[in-house]
Amino acid sequence: MQIFEEEFEDIESEHLFIKKHAENVKKAKELINDISNGKGVEASQMDNVVDSVLDRLEERRDIVSCLNQIRTVDEYLYSHSINVSLISMLIGKWMKLGEDKVRLLVQAGLLHDIGKTKTPYEILNKPGKLTKEEFEEMKKHTIYGYRILEQSSSVDKDVLAAVLMHHEKEDGSGYPTGLTSEKINLLTKIVSVADIFDAMTSNRVYKEKESPFEVFKYMEEDSLGKLSPIVVNVLLSNLANYYIGDRVSLSSGEIAEIVYVNPRCVSKPIIKIGDRYIDMLVEKDVKIKEIIA
Template sequence: MEHYLGKRAKEDIVNSYGVTIVPANTTIDGDALELIIKHRVNADTIVLESDEAAPAAAPLEDAEISRSVQHLKELYQSIRLSRKVPIWEIRNEVLPDVMGAAETSDVFQLLEKIKGKDDYTYEHHIGVAALSSLIGRWMNLSEPELSSLTLAALLHDIGKIKVPDELLMKPGKLTEEEMRLVRKHTVYGYELLRETKGINHRIALVALQHHEREGGGGYPFGLKQDKIDPFSSIVAVADVFHAMSSKRPYREPYPFNELLRQMGQEKFGGLNPQVVSVFLRNLSNKLVGQQVRLTDGRAGEVVYVNPNQPEYPLVKTADEGFVDLSREREAGIREITFNE
């Protein structure tokens, strides 16, 4: 009966006397499975949500993301020359594609498609916007708020048009003076957006505040939680996750389990804990059933996730049965894998 682990009961699971052993909508963990076995529940009476055929989600096409990246790149190049933001074009020609991509039911396919690989600067804008839109939906924002948030995320790094490319793409560590220049992109972006007609002030604030941190350790002003706009907090989480999951000039992407671990740690004095919790909880809920490759090369399927330690799930491998990553800490999930 181990194949029930991680699946959700569609109806109450009852014993032969009609007593409910596992309530409907419960995700079956080790304790629930033990009860099912102990009460000798007839397997034919167990109805799981996954037993019903679900309509396949439409695959997210690479072209949809690539088109947005290329279009935004062209628009940003025009901004470098004119110092004017073509907000109508961005709002009407880029924003709908990004918000549409974030509506996919296959979150891990989305995360894979938006990773920065070749043209990081512009892939980062699109990736952060898609992630921000995703988080905003999970936080039940209204459609107008969601649209403003996603637009703000698309423009969060716009101030970097005034930072030399050689600094943005430098493979080694920046000097203190170089870092000071790069950090000015927050103020540059705020000033540019504040002067743009058709943009509300919150969108400009995101450009200014997305590197501020809850404990006051961010920049440019070292603001604390009560002074940071909620949109800025959401974009900050998306910004950090996308940067860590992407290939950079100076490092490879972080393994998936390390991503989850470090994001969780950022809740303490860094990123907004509510936003991080919503993000990690929803990712964790969608991990069960995903095909993964472990850091030691083994392949398997996630069958159970402990909500308190989502980076250490239970994985079923083809050759060795179950691998409990909470006990085998030397291994972890390197990546989510997909069938071609």
């Protein structure tokens, strides 16, 4: 009986969370609309969004479990901005940054892709691969974003830096300038990791979403030289544990439960199928396709 009551409470708080999250998405949408219509950023308006997002701090587990559901019901750019904001906020908290820095992270996440409101729609939502020229145009969203916000005195310089530099890479292979690690500030590095995580776990017109464990694998194996290893480590070591107990479908079609996440290799957890335990570090052919619940 106890179990049922707890489950019921869980469901109720999840519904409440989804409702509040939808409100946050709406507020962020208004904010982004206003900005892109040339109204400029009003500090009080942005604080509303920031406060409502920061309120959710206690519900970190819900945030993680709801991200996937939320993004399917709203337009990509808006929910992406909210998601990047939430993930950046979580990383900031996990890194024990002060409240001021965390608020800047929330703002930077919300605003990082504001320049995409100036990117032609056909490029932004093109189903296929972008041509070289189209990609060059797409890259400009970093500069557009910076220009939109630099006139607004209420936007902190660290937020401006994140808007301009969130596609820079540790090894200098990013854009718009090709800056290397030491020139990129910590808040920008956090937003970059959150941005990649959300983009990879989303369905887009040109690609299917990937399971978080595939994204963890990318971050462990292929992000070296691209993303900050410190920030990646904070995200992986904290976020992975939220998936313990979740049910997943495997590429074999079987259903399994995640029972243990190895902190040194979070992309390959120990899973349980029926009575059978499988260590994905040992059985390399097993792949997690999707989280079910």
